[in-house]
Amino acid sequence: MSKVEPARLFSALGDATRLSMLSRLSDGCTLSIVQLGDGLAISRQGVAKHLDVLHGAGLVDRRKSGREVHYALRREAIEAARTWLDEVNSQWDGTLARLKAFVEDGDG
Amino acid sequence: MSKVEPARLFSALGDATRLSMLSRLSDGCTLSIVQLGDGLAISRQGVAKHLDVLHGAGLVDRRKSGREVHYALRREAIEAARTWLDEVNSQWDGTLARLKAFVEDGDG
DNA sequence: CATATAGGCAACCTCCTGGGTGCCTATATG
DNA sequence: CATATAGGCACCCAGGAGGTTGCCTATATG
Numbered sequence: 001m002s003k004v005e006p007a008r009l010f011s012a013l014g015d016a017t018r019l020s021m022l023s024r025l026s027d028g029c030t031l032s033i034v035q036l037g038d039g040l041a042i043s044r045q046g047v048a049k050h051l052d053v054l055h056g057a058g059l060v061d062r063r064k065s066g067r068e069v070h071y072a073l074r075r076e077a078i079e080a081a082r083t084w085l086d087e088v089n090s091q092w093d094g095t096l097a098r099l100k101a102f103v104e105d106g107d108g
Numbered sequence: 109m110s111k112v113e114p115a116r117l118f119s120a121l122g123d124a125t126r127l128s129m130l131s132r133l134s135d136g137c138t139l140s141i142v143q144l145g146d147g148l149a150i151s152r153q154g155v156a157k158h159l160d161v162l163h164g165a166g167l168v169d170r171r172k173s174g175r176e177v178h179y180a181l182r183r184e185a186i187e188a189a190r191t192w193l194d195e196v197n198s199q200w201d202g203t204l205a206r207l208k209a210f211v212e213d214g215d216g
Numbered sequence: 217c218a219t220a221t222a223g224g225c226a227a228c229c230t231c232c233t234g235g236g237t238g239c240c241t242a243t244a245t246g
Numbered sequence: 247c248a249t250a251t252a253g254g255c256a257c258c259c260a261g262g263a264g265g266t267t268g269c270c271t272a273t274a275t276g
Contacts, residue, residue, distance in 0.1 A: 007124040014119025015264085019192075026196040027203040034222065046265055048223075053263090067222050067273035075200060082193045084127075085186050088134040092183060095135040123234085142252065154235055156253075161233090175243035175252050218276085225270075232263075240255075246248085 004058045004077055006084045012057030013081065017042065018050050022059065025073040032068040112166045112185055114192045120165035121189065125150065126158050130167065133181040140176040 012018060021036050037047035051071055054060045059077040063070050120126060129144050145155030159179055162168045167185045171178050 005124075007122055007127055009122075010118050010127070011122025014115055014117075014122040016113075016115040017264090019115055019118070022196060026199040028200050032222075042264085043266060044223080045225095045267080049264070064223095069223065073196070073200070075197065078193050078196055082190060082197075085190045085193070088130060088181070088186055089183070089190075091131075091134040092136050092181070125234090140252075150234085151236065152253080153237085153255095157234075172253095177253070219274100220276095221272100221274075223270100223272080225268105227267085229266080230264090233261090235260090236258080238255105238257090240253100242251100242253080244249100244251075246250095 004080045006081065008057050009059070009077060009081050009084075012053050012059055015050070015053075018054055021047075021050060021054065022073060025060065025071065028073065030063070030070040030072040032070055034068075036071060112188045114189065116165045117167070117185060117189050117192075120161050120167055123158070123161075126162055129155075129158060129162065130181060133168065133179065136181065138171070138178040138180040140178055142176075144179060 013022075017040065020040070024036060025031060033044060033047055033051060036051065037044055040047060051060065051062075055062050055071075057077065058080075059074055061072045061074050063072070121130075125148065128148070132144060133139060141152060141155050141159060144159065145152055148155060159168065159170075163170050163179075165185065166188075167182055168179045169182050171180070
């Protein structure tokens with residue numbers, strides 16, 4: 001799973017329920033399915049499916065402990081998503097910089 | 109549309125076709141529907157639908173010019189997505205920093 | 217051992233999404 | 247003016263996503 005596809009990553013992030021789960025994990029804690037679904041108004045199975053999506057996208061780690069399964073945020077995935085966005089921004093910046101240089105060179 | 113919801117934003121980003129469109133716009137250029145669909149192996153209507161999604165999420169600006177409609181990347185939206193990811197990361201960082209301080213205080 | 221709790225599996229349902237087509241309007245252009 | 251081109255609108259279709267329920271296994275615990 002070294003190569004994380006951006007589309008899958010963003011797709012997994014594209015759901016408010018999953019974002020709230022990730023927020024809950026964002027302090028580095030590790031939570032079970034029941035804990036993650038607490039207060040979410042959807043069934044335990046619904047929660048499990050969301051976690052499958054997050055795990056499939058590489059956004060969370062899954063670790064079995066006794067009869068529980070604990071989930072933790074995978075920071076690399078968050079950074080992979082950020083990297084994609086950064087590339088878009090830097091390309092924009094690069095173009096503006098080149099444009100600025102061109103204008104200044106020709107005009108000034 | 110000042111308030112961009114992260115879920116909708118990421119959802120719009122969660123498609124390889126749309127990501128490629130955004131990449132094509134990432135240098136700040138402005139392209140028509142036909143231009144954006146060039147080489148994409150989907151119909152013009154398919155392209156238009158993807159652009160509707162991107163526009164609905166606030167990721168692109170739409171500007172009519174003659175008989176064409178030109179699309180341009182909205183950088184604010186990209187930054188909004190980055191901000192969400194940054195918040196997750198910073199919360200993690202904060203927790204690790206506090207943990208580190210606690211350990212060093214108690215142990216050293 | 218009996219029971220409660222955490223989770224998995226599979227079936228099912230509904231709605232959205234990604235894709236298409238056909239036909240319409242509007243703008244360029246010979 | 248006739249024609250070509252850019253888009254829009256409406257409808258259609260198949261498949262996936264989000265959600266549920268029922269029933270199963272596995273681990274704790276009185």
